[in-house]
Amino acid sequence: MDYLIRPVRADEWQRMKELRLVALADPAAPVAFLETTEQALERPDSFWQERTARVSHGTSARQFVAEAPDGELVGTVVVLVEQVGAKDIFGIEIASPQAHLVGVFVRAEHRGVGLTERLFEAAMEWAWSLEEPAIERIRLYVHEDNPRAQGFYRKIGFVPTGMSVPLNGDAGGVDFEMAVVRP
Template identity: 50%
Template sequence: MTSGDYGVRGIRAEEWEAVKRLRLVALRDPVARIAFLETYEDAVDRPDSFYQDRAARSAEEPSGARQFIAETAGGEWVGSLTVLIEEAGSTDWAGARVERRQGHVVGVFVRPEHRGNGLIKALFDTGVAWARERGAERVRLLVHEGNPRAQGAYRKAGFVPSGVLMPFVKDETENEVEFVLEWPS
């Protein structure tokens, strides 16, 4: 999929170094504290094998998770998101029961100089299509209640708040808001 001067695609196993570089850039973003569970310090300390394994698992088919990147015509990676498939009857990362097969979007990031031009929607369109092809009945994500910029981007991509709030893992006095994108059966 393309959006203007960008292409969006799944990562390949041999691209683990680029996966690591983009993750480290994302973790330096000013809102990284509320946007990501991982810290820059933790990510930079991980061995290369961590990123190699992550990229290899994402590139496998069939896969329960897939990372998508947006790149310029010149090959620069400027955005990313990952979709995890959650199975009905399982328990999600927070211990909540998953009621139906769904995609769960995590790790959303677009470099600041590439924001506001529809790129985030192109990333979401690709990730959502992948989840639908795997039988997901909806796609969800969690966003910090204090991150209105991200909430606006998710709304533009078609997501709406579900009404579910979850305590923020890093500070249980704060919440994350569940946003969902559902489609007719």
């Protein structure tokens, strides 16, 4: 099957909402996402419209999707550009220009065909291509109880940084930071 990997379009907010709800229903969701299905369902359409528009263009964030030949969106990853001095989602101050990968998901029936690798390739290529800020590293967080994701990230070159963040909420536990430095 030939999939198209591309940036999301602003007008695809309903499709992105549906894909997010599928992701949040996945068995790995409690340790993979910082949001629940219930929280996502409570959000108004304006939230999804703004969120999708924000990651469809510009240089502060970009969302990439995998589109199947029939047009179904089957996977996604989001790149957040983190500026020096800003605080990340855990309240930690950013020390150098970096990108943060979040929202990684591929529908179960499309796993094992290289889509996650292709999504990461597109996301990382975009991040490295930015001139301002020139990204020094790309990072992500992975839950201690998500060995499948940890293995994938290692396979594509991410290494543990030694940084970890304790989590509250249903999953609890710890998220480990992994990163790859500019080639």
